[in-house]
Amino acid sequence: MRIALLLISLLMVISLQAQNTKPNASFSISGNEVCVNSCISVSDRSTGEISRWEWFFQGGNPEVSDSRDPGMICYKTPGKYKIFLTVTDNSGNSDLDSAIVSVGFYTPALISVEPMQGQAPLNVQISTTAPAGQCTWYIEGSSYSGMSGLSHIFQQDGNFDICLVTTNPFGCKDSACVDVHVWSQLLQDTSFLVVPNVFTPNNDLQNDIFRTTSSNIVEWDSRIYNRWGQQVFSSNAPDIMWDGMWNGNPCDDGVYVYIIKAIGSDGKIYDISGTLTLFR
Structure with a gap:
């Protein structure tokens, strides 16, 4: 009887050990x-x-x-x-x-600025399609949060960045900057060229055209290429603008490469390349 009890106890211990080693x-x-x-x-x-x-x-x-x-x-x-x-x-x-x-997914930091150049003092209107609660703007050393649109007056001449950082509920960030050129009365004959980094050709009458901002440009050649290296637009004058079409068809959303070569009336040579985002 005693031996049987010992055997039962031993089997129970072995069973418990086996259960404890199961994954x-x-x-x-x-x-x-x-x-x-x-x-x-x-x-x-x-x-x-x-x-x-x-x-x-x-x-x-x-x-x-x-x-x-x-x-x-x-x-x-x-x-x-x-x-x-x-x-x-x-x-x-x-x-x-x-x-x-x-x-x-991050919220795209798309910026619209009107006008992008002018004589000081220059009052510009700034907006984005991002939700106001996800926006932080940085202008002339100051930051502004919780606004999808605002205005700002540039009192001095020079080139100024208007930057936007978007932060969505996941904490995902995106950022973009737009350059604004402001001149004084004495500098109004100086050439300049500003190229935007995004446009939204969705026929809402806001930022529908890829438009450079320039003044006193006497020679001009611009070309835009898609990600496969195909030329989708070219122009020999700064006032000829791209509407996001190619061969009569709307181009896909995405990143495109631009190359601009220009000469100002003051002799300044512009040889600029970069990327722009098409977002409908």
């Missing part, structure tokens, strides 16, 4: 809310005698991993994505844990 899936991530084109770190926290780890990262890069700690997982597209971890021991016992990651 229990668990992991931690550096954040459940991230910005597009950002990464998170993933670390295993599982317990038990585990022989195999199987990760699946929906919408992530990499998408799968068999490492215990897969490291950094990156996301390029906004949305809600699941992470799955399956752990297995040598006996075939397995367990599953999961989590959800929300990937947010």
Whole structure:
């Protein structure tokens, strides 16, 4: 009888030990809310005698991993994505844990300024399509938050940046600046050239045309190319502007490259290249 009780106790201990060594899936991530084109770190926290780890990262890069700690997982597209971890021991016992990651897209910092040049004192009207609560403006050393539009008077001559930083609820940021040229009466014969970095040809009568701002330009050549290197626009005069069309069709949203070569009446040579964003 005593031996039988000892055997039963021994079997119970062995059974409890076997249960304690069964895998229990668990992991931690550096954040459940991230910005597009950002990464998170993933670390295993599982317990038990585990022989195999199987990760699946929906919408992530990499998408799968068999490492215990897969490291950094990156996301390029906004949305809600699941992470799955399956752990297995040598006996075939397995367990599953999961989590959800929300990937947010930044709010484009699109700036409209009218006028972009003029004689001091110059009163300019500034606006954006971004929600007011996501906007912070930086003008002449001062910052202004919570406004999608404002006005500002430049009292002195010179070139001034109007900058906008947008921050969405995920903390994702975007920024852009527009240059404003202000001259005094004595400088009004000086040539200048200002190129915007964004336009929105959506027929709302606001910023529908890619328009440079210039004065006293005597020679001009401008060209615009898409991301495949195809020329979508050219002009031999600064007052000929691009409406976002190519061969009678609207161009896709995206980033385009411009090259401008010009000469001012004061002899100044302009050789400018950069990118502009088309956003309908």
